[in-house]
Amino acid sequence: MSHPVAVVVPTPAHSSLTGPLSYRSEFPLAPGTLVRVPLGRREVLGVVWDPPEPGDNGRQEADNKPVTAVLEGIDPLGPRWRDLVTFAANYYQRGLGEVALAALPPQLRDLSAGQLARRLKRPSGAGDGAIPAAAAEPTPEQRDALAAFEAGEGCFLLFGATGSGKTEVYLQAVQRLFAADPQAQALVMVPEINLTPQLEERFVARFGAGAVVSLHSGMTHPQRLKSWLLAHSGAARVVLGTRMAVFASMPTLKLIVVDEEHDPSYKQQEGARYSARDLAVYRGRLEGAKVLLGSATPSLESWHACDRGRYRCLEMPSRVGDAQLPTVRLVDMNLQPHKTVFSPQLLAAITERIARGEQSLVFLNRRGYAPVLACTSCDWKSECPNCSAFRVFHKIDRTLRCHHCGYTERVPRACPVCGNVDIAPVGRGTERLEESLAELLAAERRPGGEPVRIARMDADTTKLKGALESQLAQVHAGEVDVLVGTQMITKGHDFRRITLVAALNADSALFSSDFRAPERLFGLLMQAAGRAGRDAARAGGSEMWVQTWHPKHPLFTALRKHDFPAFAAQQLGEREQAAMPPFGYQALVRADARTQEAAQAFLAAAAAASVDVEAADRVTLYSPVPMSVQRVANVERAQMLVESTSRAALQRFLAGWHPVLQATREKGLIRWAVDVDPLAI
Ligand code: ADP
Ligand code: ZN
Ligand code: ZN
Secondary structure (H helix, E strand, O other): OOEEEEEEOOOOOOOOOOOOEEEEEOOOOOOOOEEEEEEOOEEEEEEEOOOOOOOOOOOEEEEEEEOOEEOOOOOOOOHHHHHHHHHHHHHOOOOHHHHHHHOOOHHHHHOOHHHHHHHHHOOOOOOOOOOOOOOOOOOHHHHHHHHHHHHOOOEEEEEEOOOOOHHHHHHHHHHHHHHHOOOOEEEEEOOOHHHHHHHHHHHHHHHOHHHEEEEOOOOOHHHHHHHHHHHHHOOOOEEEEOHHHHHOOOOOEEEEEEEOOOOHHHEOOOOOOOEHHHHHHHHHHHHOOEEEEEEOOOOHHHHHHHHOOOOEEEEEOOOHHHOOOOEEEEEEHHHOOOOOOOOHHHHHHHHHHHHHOOEEEEEOOOOOOEOEEEEOOOOOEOEOOOOOOEOEEEOOOOEEEOOOOOOEEEOOOOOOOOOOOOEEEEOOOHHHHHHHHHHHOOOOEOOOOOEOOEEEEOOOOOOOOOHHHHHHHHHHOOOOOEEEEOHHHHOOOOOOOEEEEEEOOOHHHHHOOOOOHHHHHHHHHHHHHOOOOOOHHHHOOOEEEEEEOOOOOHHHHHHHOOOHHHHHHHHHHHHHHOOOOOOOEEEEEEEEEOOHHHHHHHHHHHHHOOOOOOOHHHEEEOOOEEEEEEEEOOEEEEEEEEEEOOHHHHHHHHHHHHHHHHHOOOOOEEEEEEEEOOOOO
């Protein structure tokens, strides 16, 4: 006697939108059961899916091969988890198998059933579950936010200034949940891996090591499997993680927190390009769990949802302990001598901090020494041979490195075109900034008479394991006077001795063709400002400096007043007029090909063939255009924007259009992909 079972297996991106394959099993298998099944010549991990609906003939037969093994000892994945995966696959236009399997820890895929059984036998390290009593008395604003959160339902936006104590609200919301429901689980998401250790510490201190697990891509595969199993069994009460954690299997999930909900890192940039923030909101509804989105500069999508009454807004405008937000000082670069890097005012302000034993943070969103190296006598520049981009000069190892394809070469001794030995860096990255600052501050002394200590933190200095942690520890310990870095240093860190933050080169985003650039810049600057003056005792006179060529720009006017609502109202006004998100809905189709012509021809052909697709009359297809970095690693890239004033219509159109895209052939086409709700246009 054998039973037919539908199994979701890992299949290539576009071939599998049809769903599970059918296999057979000696025993009936519950949906959600993890199995190993043959697929072609391989044996793969699969998830038993819900039996086909009567009349559903989209299911593909895989010769009805037998299931090879059942992963004993792991409970089936629950129906709501399967619903979440199904929704994500449909919404983001990817294969069910691709999304389902990517949502599971890699070792579950890679280990045989036998190996897994041995892993499961080992003591899991699951905790005592003891819940220690509460660390801090909430401030009045925290108390009001928590009371409103407890009383309400659905999705909440915690709009809290930097330093207003949002993390404490998350902690107490979780604590109250556990007090009311001893089985409940909470999922807490942060945008970046480097923010997880700090947060983990605070959660472990509150709930005990056994109750808290992390899930992020910086963990080893065995660690990830262990965390995943603890979450799946319900033993872990709190799961802390980056965007991937939104898919964690948590049978008793009752609360989802998304910290810094505006952060672009929540959007996956390859494969299924999901927004973990948006999926968290959807998952909350599926699970009947409350969702708490937190930010000092919410995404305009979430802000608008509050305006419309779909989310409840909880406001915490003040910093804990009466610390003031830093005064914003704009330096008009039009009034500075040509080629000024640090205006004298800013330098004087930094020097003053050093003399007082306080720290400053200077950020510039460009790593390396200089973005371009150029010949002074001919027009040679350090272009990447494989990309339409310049290779960045890294002085530390005298290399030219392409930040797109990774192509790296030693700096040539002389210009490769004319032989001139005088080739010079153009522009400035963090490495050069650190160097200039060291020269400018060489004569200054700390209160004890020692020289100034400058440190740099960016993707280059934190590559080695543990480097980031030790650099952060140095800053926290006060062993650094001036910290130079990329936006990496502006996010989340609770630096206590920083009283001055300076942004150099912020202007490029003001005139970007990407309509979200001002929103991102405002968020970044507010976030950076939030690093200054967090310690009330030192906060008097804390400052945020911005050097700009456009000091009258409305974005800076709002920044000076720390007035996010004014900035949001102005931006939303513009977006509404142009029917852009959140008033309209977008998708991008991207095509990679050997030539730009082929990439665009593919998109044009797919657009031409879309007229009969359902809801085609409710979407607008724009002309194909090259992507802003048109060529990467010798692949030409183009994109086409699809817009609609209705999310449902856009979804119907994309679903109907998918087979058309799949059937469209173009010589030289390498791959294509759909990005729903793209963040960068
Ligand atoms: P945010 O995430 O809103 O920027 P944090 O949660 O990091 O702010 O809190 C800022 C600082 O205030 C932290 O050092 C935190 O420990 C402290 N803090 C938060 N709430 C309280 C409170 N109720 N009483 C005393 N200190 C608090
Ligand atoms: Zn030359
Ligand atoms: Zn390159």
